[in-house]
Amino acid sequence: MTKTFIATVVLQLAAEHRLSLSDSVDDHLSGLVRGAGHHGRTVTLRALLTHTSGLAEFTADTEGTVPVTPLQAVRIALTHPPADRGRFAYSNTNYVVLGVVVQQDTGHSYAIEAERRIVAPLRLTGTSFPAAPTALPDPHGRAYAADGDRCHRTRPARGRRGGRARDHPRRPGPLLRGAAGRRTASRAWAARDARPVPHTARTAWASIP
Template identity: 80%
Template sequence: MPPRRTPRTLLAIPASLALLGLVPTGLSALAPTDAHTLVSASTTDSRAFASPAPGGSNPAARATDAALALLVARGKAPAAALLAQDDSGSRFADAGHGIGRSDHFRAGSVTKTFIATVVLQLAAEHRLSLSDTVDAHLPGLVSGAGNDGAGLTLRALLTHTSGLYDFTADTSGTVPVTPLQAVHIALTHPPAAVPGQYAYSNTNYVLLGMIIEQVTGNSYATEAERRILTPLRLTGTSFPGARTALPAPHGRAYATDGSDVTELDPRVAGAAGELVTTLTDLDRFYAALLAGELLPPGHLREMLDTRTAHGSYGMGLYPVKLPCGTTVWGHNGRISGSYVRTAATVDGRRVLTFRVNTDGIADPDLEPALLAAEFCPRTE
């Protein structure tokens, strides 16, 4: 799910949230972003912490919990939940009915952060270069209708500046396809943007998944499991392939029309959005990534460099600057029946993941208000 092209400093908080006391001290403006749900805060220490009662006496936690409740009341989600972690511990909160702390769920485009991490690890090992062209690894695949893999680099794929058409615009993210079929769908269209211009496209990350396999001889799922899931002990995270069922425990997932879409073929998204995970695992992953546990310093800086995408996107991550001056990094994800959002401070010491059990949030102002409630200082 792409971040909306809005100014990086957000511009307006809904008046109803202010009336509920959700505006942190010194915060006068917060505009909608296109990040989607669950917020959680995390630390580089992956120990299990006891969760206090939701909200408690902490004014910031109460504000965050109130914002979460609005995702159900005004955002038209059956249920919402968050896991917030920092150096003092972790806190789970939920609203509505149907989401447990340990539930597995589909994370959509959050998958892209995992794929980008594997590609950058391969670059650190000198097994590929971000300046390599697509043709250097997949010769002749990207051609036709004005598309040319000889002129597109891996950097362009990672930063969504390739201009390639998004295959899910044709499939609506509901048709299972192989990676090759997804690319062929995209290549029936001319470029959707001039190369070098930021234009979010799931096709980019399907191609990166294919390149990981070409370079390593293993699927992107196998490489991500070996390089990320196993070292970080992300036991609730998986790349399900064609498996339509979620692992236990899990709740139900609903489309915007209310139909039950818990059973889903993950090949509708592939390397662009296949991941199944948990709140705890996403907090741990983003904390470890931003703390430098998965990439050398130079490659982590490369991941956070948004200049290629003109400030909109790094590589599998994007920043949002909050009105209090804090910039949070992370990604959102939307897939049929699930919306998730992880945001973290740049050092990974504070992370928030939240999710809803439907396709998205009806009111786009609610998500940025939740981020501000969690990450901007608040006093009574």
């Protein structure tokens, strides 16, 4: 759900004309994306949102077991050449970069912006951004490897959103509405780039109450 929250915040900022989905990463974070054939001038925020940027998956190196800062995650990804730009390739690195864009443009971490814009208006009392990387409040989701060989309790990466199972909406509609019916992201923005994508993620997630 972290990506859903970040995407909602980015769409809000676009609707407020504080950024454009056509902006390049360099327009907001000059020099961040450089190396191994990558250049921030050629990567748009829309490409980050839709996993078509070509940025490599940093957790392929860390295996999700080593806490890293956002900048460290990006540096790890930039040691790998880009995938085919314009083609869907799931990568957590995309949303790490978007989180840094949110902080650069608002002066607040994406966690603070998500709390203010989404969590508080929707009264998601069981949702938080744990500072400690070792535990989540119960009940919470559990993670299973796609091949079924491994099962482990969810451990949030630094700054990731943690939520109790009852707060996870069965449908995305609640995220598009705020308090008193105010929309957290307009339908037009939310649907603008919506299209089905192939399921290629290596990890499948399931919530168990």
